[in-house]
Amino acid sequence: MNQTTYLIAGSSHAAIEAVAAIRMVDPEGEVVMATADQRLPYSPTILPYVVSGRTSPETATLRGAAWLEANRVRFLAASPIAEVQPDQRQVRMADGAVWRYERLLLATGARPALPPIAGLAAQPHHVLRTVEDALALQAAIAGARQAVILGAGLVGLHAAETMRKAGLGVTVIEQKSQVLPGYFDGEASRMIEKAFRDHGIEMVMGETAAAVEAQDDKGFRLQLAGGGERAGDLLLIAAGVRPVTDFLAGSGVDLGQGVLVDARMRTSVPNVWAAGDVAQADRFLDGVKAMAGILPNAVEQGRIAGADMAGDSAVKPFPGSVPLNTFAYFGNHAISVGALDEAGAVIETHAGDGCYIRLVIAEGRLRGISAINHVVDAGLMWQLILRRIDLAPVLQDFLARPHEIGRVLMSRLWR
Ligand SMILES: Cc1cc2nc3c(=O)[nH]c(=O)nc-3n(C[C@H](O)[C@H](O)[C@H](O)COP(=O)(O)OP(=O)(O)OC[C@H]3O[C@@H](n4cnc5c(N)ncnc54)[C@H](O)[C@@H]3O)c2cc1C
Numbered sequence: 001m002n003q004t005t006y007l008i009a010g011s012s013h014a015a016i017e018a019v020a021a022i023r024m025v026d027p028e029g030e031v032v033m034a035t036a037d038q039r040l041p042y043s044p045t046i047l048p049y050v051v052s053g054r055t056s057p058e059t060a061t062l063r064g065a066a067w068l069e070a071n072r073v074r075f076l077a078a079s080p081i082a083e084v085q086p087d088q089r090q091v092r093m094a095d096g097a098v099w100r101y102e103r104l105l106l107a108t109g110a111r112p113a114l115p116p117i118a119g120l121a122a123q124p125h126h127v128l129r130t131v132e133d134a135l136a137l138q139a140a141i142a143g144a145r146q147a148v149i150l151g152a153g154l155v156g157l158h159a160a161e162t163m164r165k166a167g168l169g170v171t172v173i174e175q176k177s178q179v180l181p182g183y184f185d186g187e188a189s190r191m192i193e194k195a196f197r198d199h200g201i202e203m204v205m206g207e208t209a210a211a212v213e214a215q216d217d218k219g220f221r222l223q224l225a226g227g228g229e230r231a232g233d234l235l236l237i238a239a240g241v242r243p244v245t246d247f248l249a250g251s252g253v254d255l256g257q258g259v260l261v262d263a264r265m266r267t268s269v270p271n272v273w274a275a276g277d278v279a280q281a282d283r284f285l286d287g288v289k290a291m292a293g294i295l296p297n298a299v300e301q302g303r304i305a306g307a308d309m310a311g312d313s314a315v316k317p318f319p320g321s322v323p324l325n326t327f328a329y330f331g332n333h334a335i336s337v338g339a340l341d342e343a344g345a346v347i348e349t350h351a352g353d354g355c356y357i358r359l360v361i362a363e364g365r366l367r368g369i370s371a372i373n374h375v376v377d378a379g380l381m382w383q384l385i386l387r388r389i390d391l392a393p394v395l396q397d398f399l400a401r402p403h404e405i406g407r408v409l410m411s412r413l414w415r
Contacts, residue, residue: 001098001100002032002097002098002099002100003099003100003101004030004031004032004074004099004100004101004102005026005029005030005031005101005102005103006019006022006029006030006031006032006101006102006103006104006105006309006310007032007034007091007099007101007103007104007105008031008032008033008034008105008107009034009035009081009091009104009105009106009107009108010033010035010036010105010106010107010108010109010276010278011033011035011037011040011041011075011077011107012041012042012043012044012062012107012109012276012298013043013062013276013295013298013299013302014105014107014109014275014276014277014278014279014298014299014301014302014305015033015035015041015105015107015276015302016041016062016063016302017275017298017299017300017301017302017303017306018105018107018273018275018302018303018305018306018309019031019033019071019073019306020071020303020306021302021303021304021305021306021307021310021312022306022307022309022310023071024307024310024312025307025310025311025312026310026311029310030072030074031071031072031073031074032073032074032076032099032101033068033073033074033075033076034076034079034080034081034091034093034099035075035076035077035078035079035080036078036079036080036108037077037078037130038077038078038132039057039061039077039131040061040062040063040064040065040068040075040077041061041062041063042057042060042061042062042131043060043062043295044060044109044129044130045295046059046060047060047128047129047130047131047133047134048128048134048155048158048159048162050131050134050135050138051128051134051137051138051141051158051159051162052138052162052165053138057131057134057135060131076093079093079094079095079097080093080094080247081093081094081108081247082094082247083247083250083251084104084106084247084248084251084253084272085251086251086252086253086269086270086271086272088100089101089102089104089271091104101271102271103271103272103273103309104271104272104273105272105273105274105275105302105305105306105309106248106253106259106267106272106273106274106275106278106279107274107275107276107278107298107302107305108243108244108245108247108278109243109244109276109277109278109298110129110241110242110243110244110277110278110293111127111129111241111242111244112127112128112129112237112238112239112240112241112242113239113240113241113242114127114237114239115150115208115209115237115239117209117210117211117212118210118211118212119211119212119213120212120237122214123212123213123214123220123235124218124235125235125236125237126140126234126235126236126237127236127237127238128155128159128236128238129241137159137236140234141162141163141166141168141234142166144163144168144232144233144234145168145169145233146168146169146170146171146231146232146233146234147159147160147163147168147169147170147171147232147233147234147235147236148170148171148173148220148222148230148232148234148235148236149163149170149171149172149173149236149238150173150209150235150236150237150238150239151172151173151174151237151238151239151240152172152174152176152179152180152181152193152203152205153180153181153183153238153239153240154180154183154325154327155238156172156174156236156238156239157172157179157180157192157196157327157329158329159236159238160172160196160201161196161199161201161329161330163234164199164200164201168234169202169232170200170201170202171201171202171204171230171232172196172201172202172203172204173204173207173208173209173222173224173230174203174204174205174206174207175206175207175208175239176205176206177205177206178190178193178205179192179193179196179203179205180192180325180327183323183325183327183336184325184334184336184340184370185336185340185358185370187348187356187358188334188336188356188358188370188371188372191354191356191372192327192329192332192334192372193205195329195330195332195354196329196330199330204224204228204230207224207225207226207228208224208225208226209222209223209224209225210223210224210225211223212235215231218233219231219232219233220232220233220235222235241277241293243257243258243259243277243278243279243280243291244278245258245259245278251269252268252269253267253268253269253272253274254267254268254269256280256289257280257290257291258274258277258278258279258280258291259274259278259279259280260280260289261273261274261275261279261280261281261301263281263282263304263317263318264304264305264308264315264317264318265279265281265301265304265305265308265318266308273305273308273309274305275298275301275302275304275305276297276298276301276302277291277292277293277298279301281297281301281318281320281321282318282320282321283320283321284319284320284321284322284385284386285320285322285338285339285367285385287320290321292321292323294321294323294324294325296324296382297321300318301318304316304317304318319386322337322338322382322385322386323336323337323338323339324336324337324378324379324382325337325378326378332354332372332373333372333373334370334371334372334373335369335370335371335376335378335381336368336369336370336371336378337368337369337370337378337381337382337385338360338366338367338368338369338381338382338385339360339367339368340358340360340368340369340370341360341367341368342360343360343362343367344360344361344362344363344367344368345360345361345362346358346359346360347359347361347399351374353373354372354373355372355373355374356370356371356372356373356374357369357370357371357372357374357376357402358370358371359399359402361391361395361399364390364391364392364395365384365385365388365389365390365391366381366384366385366389366391367385368385369381369402374403375403376402376403377403377406377407380403380406380407380410381402381406383410384406384409384410387413389409389410389413391409394409
């Protein structure tokens with residue numbers, strides 16, 4: 001019988017942080033990291049740059065063999081967990097091997113969601129979540145002329161720019177009426193969409209794909225629900241992600257959209273924690289349990305889960321997720337942090353030269369900010385929101401110079 005003290009399912013950001021936190025408290029306990037990946041731990045965030053050729057797959061590596069050895073982690077590559085049996089404190093791997101654990105972390109992340117499109121299963125298409133996906137997409141771009149991308153989120157727009165720069169005709173189809181829905185406010189999204197149109201990319205907004213069928217050798221014809229159609233020879237599905245929870249069927253672990261967790265990343269089942277893109281934790285601004293899907297959350301949640309698993313009584317509970325996104329496109333730079341809704345005073349400014357900023361202030365505190373081509377540190381704004389810094393005494397200065405005033409406020413705290 002295989003057994004271990006800590007069993008970590010997954011090998012990405014949340015998993016790595018959890019191991020580091022465990023080792024801060026418990027240098028001796030046995031740690032096994034079992035992952036679906038065939039490679040050493042890597043970050044999906046680098047993959048757009050692997051596709052464009054700006055970086056190599058090795059650059060995406062988060063931790064190498066030396067780190068695993070130094071932290072005495074037994075690393076099981078290509079070993080996805082197929083079933084969790086909490087009553088027996090054991091998991092069954094896809095290859096049939098059974099592992100008993102004392103404490104289990106679910107850090108299995110998310111995988112691309114495939115929209116319901118008739119004929120999609122039979123039609124070759126690409127997604128982007130793994131190094132293998134990135135290399136396959138890179139090879140496909142080299143041999144393609146016309147790409148169709150479903151989804152104008154960060155992954156879809158990154159890929160659209162790469163493909164356009166590689167000389168392909170590119171059509172982006174987005175079911176919502178704006179690009180980067182859920183990330184940026186309407187005005188910022190319009191500015192970003194315009195930049196993509198200005199670079200010759202066809203942006204089809206408020207439309208969904210209904211069916212796809214093969215045409216000629218490697219081409220396809222995509223029918224739109226609204227009646228039109230598009231032809232192409234490279235199809236990328238970038239229509240969001242779904243948490244990887246299928247292996248939890250019958251386990252008794254409570255699921256919402258993802259694995260429901262408390263502020264210590266504990267699931268509904270004893271001795272089982274979850275962190276990162278697979279977890280559904282509290283949102284900072286309204287306390288509602290929601291999916292977050294960003295790297296800073298995976299890091300923070302992994303750290304908290306690991307510390308709690310190792311019995312660190314001083315671990316601070318998860319304060320809740322605050323959205324944080326940065327996006328570079330065609331020489332421009334955009335950030336968005338927090339909530340960009342109307343639940344506060346909204347101050348929007350256009351400063352010419354494609355510069356834009358929107359601040360949402362509620363009860364004297366920053367609720368959200370989006371900015372294009374402004375020098376604003378997204379991490380700093382994130383801290384102002386998370387620490388509920390009172391801006392009232394300096395509000396006018398902050399609205400005029402959020403970066404400088406934000407730095408002054410935070411440096412007083414950090415001192
Ligand atoms: C192309 C791309 C670009 C991104 N860019 C950004 C960005 O700029 N900023 C940002 O904040 N976020 C970005 N993200 C999101 C960010 O990558 C994720 O939030 C982060 O990787 C989540 O980490 P995680 O550890 O929760 O899960 P993941 O990174 O999804 O890793 C999940 C791990 O679990 C393993 N696994 C899956 N199923 C099983 C199983 N059954 N058993 C065992 N192991 C399993 C996988 O092999 C993998 O190792 C991007 C994502 C993608 C795909």
